[in-house]
Amino acid sequence: MADPVLEARNLTRRFGGVTAVDGMSLALAQGEILGLIGPNGAGKTTMFDLLAGSVVPTSGSIRLMGAEVAGEAAHKRLNRGMGRTFQIPRPFPELSLLDNMLIARQGQTGEGFWANFTAPRRIAAEERAAREKARALLELLLLARLANEPARVLSGGQRKLLELARVMMADPQVILLDEPAAGVNATLLETIIDRIRAINAQGVTFLLIEHNIDMVQRLCHRVLVMASGALLAEGTAAEVARDPRVIEAYLGGAAA
Numbered sequence: 001m002a003d004p005v006l007e008a009r010n011l012t013r014r015f016g017g018v019t020a021v022d023g024m025s026l027a028l029a030q031g032e033i034l035g036l037i038g039p040n041g042a043g044k045t046t047m048f049d050l051l052a053g054s055v056v057p058t059s060g061s062i063r064l065m066g067a068e069v070a071g072e073a074a075h076k077r078l079n080r081g082m083g084r085t086f087q088i089p090r091p092f093p094e095l096s097l098l099d100n101m102l103i104a105r106q107g108q109t110g111e112g113f114w115a116n117f118t119a120p121r122r123i124a125a126e127e128r129a130a131r132e133k134a135r136a137l138l139e140l141l142l143l144a145r146l147a148n149e150p151a152r153v154l155s156g157g158q159r160k161l162l163e164l165a166r167v168m169m170a171d172p173q174v175i176l177l178d179e180p181a182a183g184v185n186a187t188l189l190e191t192i193i194d195r196i197r198a199i200n201a202q203g204v205t206f207l208l209i210e211h212n213i214d215m216v217q218r219l220c221h222r223v224l225v226m227a228s229g230a231l232l233a234e235g236t237a238a239e240v241a242r243d244p245r246v247i248e249a250y251l252g253g254a255a256a
């Protein structure tokens with residue numbers, strides 16, 4: 001693969017005596033939607049946390065847009081152009097959607113104490129631009145009519161949309177999605193699939209871990225299957241679904 005945006009090589013993570021991720025490698029091509037699936041306990045969440053920076057690898061390398069980031073904190077990866085969502089989004093419940101969006105903003109001039117005195121006009125212009133961007137993203141994620149409502153009124157699926165909008169405030173080139181279908185009703189699931197496609201069409205690359213195979217089949221260009229901390233199979237959703245090793249891994253997991 002030419003210049004992957006994100007590449008993990010031989011990643012291993014041990015927790016005491018348990019090897020959750022065991023020499024796993026993957027590469028994410030610019031513009032693709034890659035799915036990461038596997039039976040319970042396969043190591044998907046740990047792999048995701050390693051890529052996102054919330055867990056440090058025991059060994060191995062992670063390159064983001066060519067730079068080694070394995071030892072770097074999650075917020076630094078956001079500055080480098082990679083954002084993540086959480087399986088259970090936790091917006092500030094009493095703040096409006098718009099304010100939740102503005103809080104997600106990073107590195108604005110107004111954050112520096114002296115800037116308030118030395119560059120008031122620049123700060124005002126930045127705030128106006130951020131507000132416009134937040135409104136445009138709420139529009140893109142179909143939440144514009146709720147912009148001034150407190151986040152607590154949102155359903156599980158709408159929270160996922162808000163979280164995606166918040167991540168987009170940082171203009172990421174890569175977004176890691178942690179179970180975007182979990183806790184989402186069928187109608188909103190369609191909206192989420194449609195919006196991920198729309199964002200992907202703008203050039204954003206996605207990696208998602210997901211148990212909802214229907215969503216994976218419809219969304220992902222390519223799928224990796226993990227089992228026992230390592231890569232078991234790779235292909236389109238249809239290819240991996242008929243792979244006997246994959247069927248065996250899922251059945252084995254179900255029987256355990």
Ligand SMILES: Nc1ncnc2c1ncn2[C@@H]1O[C@H](COP(=O)(O)OP(=O)(O)OP(=O)(O)O)[C@@H](O)[C@H]1O
Pocket residue numbers: 015018019020021038039040041042043044045046047
């Ligand atoms: N913090 C931890 N401490 C000890 N063991 C852990 C820890 N995190 C994960 N594990 C173990 O590592 C293995 C992989 O877990 P992980 O959660 O990554 O799998 P998963 O594929 O995401 O599973 P699921 O689909 O059930 O969420 C499991 O055996 C799990 O018990």
